[in-house]
Amino acid sequence: MASEILEDLFFIERGYLNANHFVYRSKSPTLIDTGYIAGLDETIKLLSQLDVNISDVSLIINTHTHCDHIGGNYRIQKESGCGIALHKIGRHFITTNDDWSTWWKYYNQDAKFFNCTKTLEDGDVIAIGPHEFEVIYTPGHASDGIVFYNRSEKLLISSDTLWENDMAVMTLRVEGSAALFRMKDSLKKLESLDVKKVYPGHGRPFTDMNKAITKAKKRIENFTLNREMIGNDLLKKIIIYTLLMNSGWTHTHFFSYLMETYWFKETINLYFNSEYELKYNEIMDSFFKRNMIKIKNNCLFTIVKP
Numbered sequence: 001m002a003s004e005i006l007e008d009l010f011f012i013e014r015g016y017l018n019a020n021h022f023v024y025r026s027k028s029p030t031l032i033d034t035g036y037i038a039g040l041d042e043t044i045k046l047l048s049q050l051d052v053n054i055s056d057v058s059l060i061i062n063t064h065t066h067c068d069h070i071g072g073n074y075r076i077q078k079e080s081g082c083g084i085a086l087h088k089i090g091r092h093f094i095t096t097n098d099d100w101s102t103w104w105k106y107y108n109q110d111a112k113f114f115n116c117t118k119t120l121e122d123g124d125v126i127a128i129g130p131h132e133f134e135v136i137y138t139p140g141h142a143s144d145g146i147v148f149y150n151r152s153e154k155l156l157i158s159s160d161t162l163w164e165n166d167m168a169v170m171t172l173r174v175e176g177s178a179a180l181f182r183m184k185d186s187l188k189k190l191e192s193l194d195v196k197k198v199y200p201g202h203g204r205p206f207t208d209m210n211k212a213i214t215k216a217k218k219r220i221e222n223f224t225l226n227r228e229m230i231g232n233d234l235l236k237k238i239i240i241y242t243l244l245m246n247s248g249w250t251h252t253h254f255f256s257y258l259m260e261t262y263w264f265k266e267t268i269n270l271y272f273n274s275e276y277e278l279k280y281n282e283i284m285d286s287f288f289k290r291n292m293i294k295i296k297n298n299c300l301f302t303i304v305k306p
C-alpha cells in the first residue's frame with residue numbers, strides 16, 4: 001500500500017522479507033530502496049500502480065546494502081541504466097564484491113551485485129525532485145547505514161536504524177562487538193532532530209520518535225548487560241527471515257540446512273555453549289506456541305508478512 005508523504009513522493013509499506021521503500025513519481029523517477037530480490041515482481045506491480053515503470057527509473061538511493069533493501073537494484077538498473085547511490089562504505093562493499101560485509105553470504109541470502117555510481121556521505125543533501133533530504137550516517141545495525149531527514153517537513157526516513165517497537169538485528173560477528181556502541185551513538189544523533197513523522201524500514205510510520213529511541217536505547221542496554229539476549233534476538237529474527245526466503249522444508253531438513261549456514265552454528269557457539277539442537281527446539285517451540293510458525297503438508301511456514 002502506498003501513501004503520498006510529500007508531493008509525488010510515495011511511501012510503500014511492505015513486510016519483513018522486503019523492506020519498505022519509496023518512489024518519487026516523475027518522468028525520471030527516483031527510488032529509495034528496492035525490496036528483496038524474490039519480491040521484485042510485487043515491487044514492480046506496486047510501482048506500476050503509481051504509473052512508474054522500472055525502465056524509466058533514473059536513480060536508486062539505498063539506505064544500506066542489506067538484501068531486503070537492494071533486491072531490485074540489479075534488474076532495475078539493467079532495464080533502465082539508472083544510477084545507484086550508496087554511503088561510501090556500502091559503495092566499497094559493492095565495488096569490491098564483499099558479500100560478507102553486506103551479510104548476504106553470512107545469512108545465505110539471495111542478492112546480486114550491481115553498479116554503484118554515486119557516493120553519499122554524512123551531511124550531504126540530496127534532492128529528490130523539489131524535496132531536499134539531509135544524509136545522516138547512522139552505523140550500528142549496518143556499517144553503511146544512512147537515514148534521510150527532510151528538515152522543512154520534519155520527516156525522517158529511518159530505515160533499519162529506528163523502528164517503532166522493535167530493533168533491527170545486531171550481527172556482531174560481522175559488524176564487530178563495538179556495533180552496539182555505534183548504534184547508541186547513531187540514536188543519539190537522531191535525538192537532536194525535530195521530527196514529526198518517522199518512516200521506518202519495516203513496519204508502519206509513526207510519530208513519537210523519542211519514545212521509539214528510548215525503547216531502542218533500553219534494548220541496547222539490555223544487550224550489553226545480557227549477551228544471551230543478543231543471541232536469542234538474532235536466532236528468532238533470522239529463522240523467520242530464512243523461512244520467508246525459502247519454503248518447503250520439513251522440520252528435520254530445516255535443522256540440517258541451518259547447520260550448514262555460517263551464522264547458525266556460530267551464533268549458538270557464541271551465545272549458547274554450542275547446544276545446537278536444544279536451542280533450535282527451544283526457539284521453534286516458542287514460535288509454534290505463538291502460532292508464528294506452522295506446519296502444512298509436512299512443511300514449515302511462517303505467518304509473518306513478507
Ligand SMILES: [Fe+2]
Pocket residue numbers: 064066141142160168
Ligand atoms: Fe538492514
